[in-house]
Amino acid sequence: MPKTDESQANDSSEETRRELNDMRQSQLSHVLYWRFFVNIALACCDAAMFLIGGATVSNLRGETGPFWSVRFHLWVSDSVFLVITSCLWVWCLYRLGVYHRHVMGDGYRLNMKLFFSAVQCGLALCALVFLLDLRITLVNLILIVLAGFALTLLERLISRLYITRTRRHGAYAYATVLVGSPKGMAKTLRFLDRRQQLNYRTVALCPVRLNEETGLIEADRDVKTLQELILDKWPELKVIEYSEHGLAETFVREQIQTVMVTDVFRRFSDNFNIFSVRMESLGLEIALISSAADIAGHETQVRSIQGTTIVTYRLPQYSMKTRIVKRLFDLVVSSLAIVLSLIITLPVAIAIKLTDGGPVFYTQKRIGLRGKPFRMIKFRSMVVNADALKAKLAAETGQKDRFIFKMKDDPRITKVGHFIRRFSIDELPQFLNVWMGDMSVVGPRPPLPEEYARYNRVYATRMLVKPGITGPWQVSGRSDLSAEQSEALDVSYVQDWSISGDINLMFRTVSAVLSHKGAY
Known part of the structure; x- marks a missing residue:
């Protein structure tokens, strides 16, 4: 039949x-x-x-x-x-x-x-x-x-x-497709290129956009933008068109294991929830590129009260107990550092004084916890009138609008200053600030008042913790980082810090100091 x-x-x-x-x-x-x-x-x-x-x-x-x-x-x-x-x-x-x-x-x-x-x-x-x-x-x-x-x-x-x-040759990594706007995917590709410790091997792209009228996610067919931002540099990547149904099956046929969402999809939305379930139901892993201020790492408690669900978020490291432990940690480390570093700080102080007869220490107004100003202490590594020359040099080097003013071969730095900055010896007096409670051993770098005045809403959250002598910025490239990278590192620290994490950053500081990466 x-x-x-x-x-x-x-x-x-x-x-x-x-x-x-x-x-x-x-x-x-x-x-x-x-x-x-x-x-x-x-x-x-x-x-x-x-x-x-x-x-x-x-x-x-x-x-x-x-x-x-x-x-x-x-x-x-x-x-x-x-x-x-x-x-x-x-x-x-x-x-x-x-x-x-x-x-x-x-x-x-x-x-x-x-x-x-x-x-x-x-x-x-x-x-x-x-x-x-x-x-x-x-x-x-x-x-x-x-x-x-x-x-x-x-x-x-x-x-x-x-x-x-x-x-780098594709081994020991998971085949990954990027889903998002061309701009978001390009930014993620640049990030993945610099991070060999991440086991994502990008093999395909799935450009999407949000339809403002319907509120739904749809395929982004702007081929020109995709070509300019991504395909000209990464021509080997395959482009997969987004569809409401059958997309997960397409990813499986392409032997993809991880779906990395770069942007467009908004967390906790129906669009993202439905999309992620469809991917995960076929065993695909969802990786989400989120804001540094994302609350995913917060301690979450779900309660149901008279038919209403209440979700409570909390960062456990901000409890009174943890704050006390961190302060004790700062006192112990700073006291030991002040005493043990005398073998270095005393000769350096004498050398600075003999160089030009100027003051040994340099104090500068910085912004601390929750916008409170304080005087930060450093060994003087520049000429006496360094602050007066800063505005002129900033204009000449095009750094007027950058949060952190840094330049290689800075003419203001003295001979002794070059040496102590290379090995971060100029930072040692800041342990006095830690001991007095203005700073912490580990935390975001303390900004200048003019830098703080220009912070956006997200970047301003870095001031919710005490500034530190060392931190994520100092161990991740320091002056070689872009303003955007510095911002993401500092904001992430506010959300993720812990005593064990601070110890980790202290050990990483030793490696950063010895490598001199970004130190100028």
């Missing part, structure tokens, strides 16, 4: 669904395949580093075992003990998210997770030794953890360099 048109259409639809499912399964298998084996390889290397570190420490200290367990009346060989500790190390790394797919190439985030894993592993080892009642000294346990941590840091540095280098 011949098939009707309806049955043929059903067969064709079923065949399409089977084909799509097979392709999706093949795509997922490929992604899971390399991700699984990369994580297995990394876990084996992490365990090997801990084994080598533990064996080295035990042999150097002569605590090689076997170890006698008084409680269970058995001998535990040193080899068995080191294997157990290595497995415990890998387990701690797993618990802290070290093997998460978005962490493996992100250096600073990874290093902090390794640090907290070492702390957790050390505590777990102490508990294990106590329960088994093994005759192992506490010093030996601590040194084993430190050695394993140090070797794992080195191993991960090498593996990260390999992963980020191979990502």
Whole structure:
């Protein structure tokens, strides 16, 4: 009996669904395949580093075992003990998210997770030794953890360099389609080009626009703008036309794993909710480029009261307890820094005085917490009349409208000034500001009054925390950053700061100072 048109259409639809499912399964298998084996390889290397570190420490200290367990009346060989500790190390790394797919190439985030894993592993080892009642000294346990941590840091540095280098050729990254306006997608492409630690490999574009009359998202067919902003520079990217139905299936057929929304779609809107559900229902990951002032990272509580749903947002780092901890942290760090830096600050002060006989310190009016002015202290690195020359130089270099006035080969800087600015020694007296409470060790840089007066509404939120000696601006390129990049970093800090994050930024400061990137 011949098939009707309806049955043929059903067969064709079923065949399409089977084909799509097979392709999706093949795509997922490929992604899971390399991700699984990369994580297995990394876990084996992490365990090997801990084994080598533990064996080295035990042999150097002569605590090689076997170890006698008084409680269970058995001998535990040193080899068995080191294997157990290595497995415990890998387990701690797993618990802290070290093997998460978005962490493996992100250096600073990874290093902090390794640090907290070492702390957790050390505590777990102490508990294990106590329960088994093994005759192992506490010093030996601590040194084993430190050695394993140090070797794992080195191993991960090498593996990260390999992963980020191979990502430039498309390996160890997720095929990504950008969805948004041509301008938004171009901005995101420039950002992704500079961030090799991100595992997104852009393969396609889906230009969209908002129809103001209907309020719906539709395809943006402005080919000329797309060509000028993107395709002239990235001609290899494929353009996929947006459609209300079947778009997710198209992405799957193109073997795309991540859909990155750059703009146009507004969060919490019906347009975005419907779009994201359609993507996620086929296993596609949604990545959203949002404003630095976005509230996604806030602690959220949902309550239902008499049929009305109330969503409460809160930033937990602004609790009284956390504020007290941060102030104590600032007092301890600034006190230590003031005392320990005397070996550097005293010779520098003498050199500045001998250069031209002018004052050693330079105080400048800056704006602090919630717009409160204060006098910031620095070692003088410029000629005495530097402020008078600033307006003239700003006009000559075209920096009248920039928040941060910086120029290479600034003629106002003295010979001693070049040296102390290169190594950020001129910032050391600011620990006095921290000790007095005007500044924090970590935070956005304190602006000049004229800079503060020109802040927009978003950028002004950076003044909701104390300014810092170091912060996201100082460790991310300093003077080489554009005004837009500086703004995003500072506003993000207000939303995301934590004590552990501040410690992370302090360690990054050491790297930034030694590399001299953006320091002039």
